Amino acid sequence: MTISKSYPILLLIIFLGLFAWVYQSENNQLQLQQQQQLASFKTSLTQYQQWQGNGAELFKKLAEHYPFQFFQYVDDTDGSQNYTEGSLDNQDAPPFSSLFLIDLSHTQKLATGRLQVKLSTNQAIEIAISNTSSFGIILIASYLLLLAAFIILMSKQKVAIRYAADYISKIPDLSFSAVASSKLSGELKPIAVSLEECRTQLKTQIDKLNQENEKLHKAAYQDTVTGFATRQRFTQKLETISNPDMPQLGVMAMVKATELAQINQKKGRTAGDDYLVKVAACIRKACSKYPDAECFRVSSADFAVFIPDVMLKDAPKFLELLKSYLDEYVQVTESESVAHIGLVPYQQGTDAVNLLTIADTAVSIAQTLGPNSFHILEKLNSNEQFGDDRWKMTINDLITRRALKFYQQPIQPCRTNVEVYRELLARFYNSEGKFLPTTTVIAMAERHGMSTELDKLVVISALKMLNDNPAISANFGINICAFSAHQDLFIAWLKDMLSKHKHIASRLVFEINESGMQSNLGASHKFVREVHSVGSRVSIERFGMSFTSFKFFSEVRPDYIKLDGSYTSNIDEDSNNKFFVRMMVDVARRLGIRVIATSVERQEEKLTLEKMLVDGLQGYYIAQPQAITTTDQI
Missing domain, CATH: 3.20.20.450 (EAL domain)
Structure with missing residues (x-):
């Protein structure tokens, strides 16, 4: 059971207990007072023990000191002396008198007759009822005030809890607004502190994850050795070129680092990676005059360069520039060759497979022409094995x-x-x-x-x-x-x-x-x-x-x-x-x-x-x- 339900019930039980205690105290006090009054009445009767007169006169004398609900004097010999006043049933009992049950009846033998009385308790009961009801009203008022205060506090608490719950529910959405401390004050201050710490730590962790994600994304789409885009990006580029609805025109150069296998075998993979870095640097320098050029590492030893908006007749400028950088690298390393280049044109709707076939053939032909050579090939002239045939002849x-x-x-x-x-x-x-x-x-x-x-x-x-x-x-x-x-x-x-x-x-x-x-x-x-x-x-x-x-x-x-x-x-x-x-x-x-x-x-x-x-x-x-x-x- 929640505190919003258990607290009013518990408070009601406490107030009912207090009321019962007050009622019992009042009842006990009333009983004591009336018993004392009855004892006083009995004591006063001792002076009338030898009474032989009229019953009415006796009533008149006793009524001056005690209120009677019922009075009856019966003479033993003379019925004219008899006198009865009131009734045994209390006709004038105040409301709720049944809550205080008091019996003040007394019967006593006098000299020539018998006296039976029942003292009236109406006034005392009215006082007791008044006292009890007053205290009950105070208790009810106190209960209602406490309940109202509790409801107000709980409503305020619910607002704060709802705010904390809403804040927590928004965390999966990566919403990291600052915690409103004013809404989580008092007893909820530790929650505000914890949420703020949680927000700070989660934001830090998310930032770290975003950084890691960027690194992973970079690793997935950027070659770690050369810094060029990876084969996945190259595939996406080919898909873009093959789209007939996207106007584009340019040339694609395939660069084959032909010495990689030999360097890896003779010098180790570290030297091979350094060789690829240097080849990539040559390509990057050659592309510096073409700001829209895109470079890719297609495989372990193959690179692709897309230069948009360049006509085939202008492509030799790029190839000559790249060859000059490769020749410079050859002189530094004292090796025979560095790479070979094949260049082909492309436009929108170009079939990717056919483009790669022509480019591969162009590279194969370039390899037969000598160190760091290049070859431009526009089409295969219906002979898809042209490059291989060239090698066979070579x-x-x-x-x-x-x-x-x-x-x-x-x-x-x-x-x-x-x-x-x-x-x-x-x-x-x-x-x-x-x-x-x-x-x-x-x-x-x-x-x-x-x-x-x-x-x-x-x-x-x-x-x-x-x-x-x-x-x-x-x-x-x-x-x-x-x-x-x-x-x-x-x-x-x-x-x-x-x-x-x-x-x-x-x-x-x-x-x-x-x-x-x-x-x-x-x-x-x-x-x-x-x-x-x-x-x-x-x-x-x-x-x-x-x-x-x-x-x-x-x-x-x-x-x-x-x-x-x-x-x-x-x-x-x-x-x-x-x-x-x-x-x-x-x-x-x-x-x-x-x-x-x-x-x-x-x-x-x-x-x-x-x-x-x-x-x-x-x-x-x-x-x-x-x-x-x-x-x-x-």
Whole structure:
């Protein structure tokens, strides 16, 4: 039961109790007074004990001192002396006299008669009723006053509570107006303080959540590395372009950071991210003259730039500017290339898929034109594979011309009795003598089924270089793809070539990616066996990325394993990498397999790996790729 209902009831009970107490006190007092009056009457009768006169005279004498409701004198012998006055039933009783029941009857024998009386209590009862009613009126008035005061206070309290409830109910709507303390004063002051604290804290938390939400929104739609918009925004932009009801015109440039995969593999992802940041900076500077340009990072190595209200004939200005910035970056980094650009026009209603197809073809063509080249393509001339066909022709051309040049990156032995080698890095160039992105050349060769021919070119070129330059006495590693290593015809061809150059074959180490070798352990073992038969050796690169890597130790038995660069990264601090490297070194040592750590970029990594007894170290901290001279010796 609520206090608004229980309080009036409790107050009523208290006042009824007070009234009952007053009534009982008044009744007790009245009873006492009347009993005293009856006792006085009895005492006064002692002087009339020998009364023998008329009853009327006796009544007259007693009535002077006592009021009678009933009086009767009956003489024993003379009936004329009898006298009766009043009645036993009180005909003149005041209202509510029944509340005070008093019996003042008395019968007494006198000398010659009998006296029976009943004293009147009307006056005393009227006084008692008057006193009780007066007090009752006071109680009722007090009750009503207290009840009215309670109702007023409760109404005020209800207003304050309703205000607090309304305030709390508005909190989910994120309404944070200040609390009106005047409406929550007195006993409700703590609620006002609590609500104000709650408001302040919630507002602070909401502000923090809004900031976090902005960060998440930024993370979702802004690339953390480059600061460009993400693929989701790029997709939305394509949807906008494909809308035929939204007039628009412009050009879209696709920029492919073609060296990312090689940088990640050789230098690590940190260097790769730095490379992307620099490419993005070049794009941003080129776009500075186009305030409405929008830049996106579409994938790990692909960027898109939309420049509205630019005609196709004016696009070369932007491309030349971007190429100049990329060329500047090349000079700073001393690398061969940075990125390639394909540019296509767009207008409202342009099909997004077709636009991307043309742009991808334009980038593919640009990659065949040399470092940091660009190509503008308006349409595909009904040949959607134009870009791929261009690559096929380019690869055929460089195989025919044997258009490649070798760079080398040494492997540093960790002990004097360890025999290691130098890795040959093939660089391909087009008919104009401009280098092509190696990763793209290999990928396109695999797409067109020309990887085996490309591997043959690498082997033949390496044999020719070593045969023509006998002063070069080092051992060299040659990269070939796993697909070629699993082909019987290629193995037979390679064995025949090495047999013809046995003095060189013993200096060659064939490097093959572990993931490709894992696909067919039987064919991998056969390749290793045939290569060993002519004196050459085999190295498994990017080793340790598969759960079945240790199966190589027992089934394939290579001469070297080159640990994936992820194991080297921060190995001085990463206990997990230390555990795996230590385990692989232990197993490899028992089987006579040399372990080479790659992507060594810091002195701390070098010292840690040396303590773990690896056999060789390779990475930019040890030596960067460099051109081969005719006097190179190990």
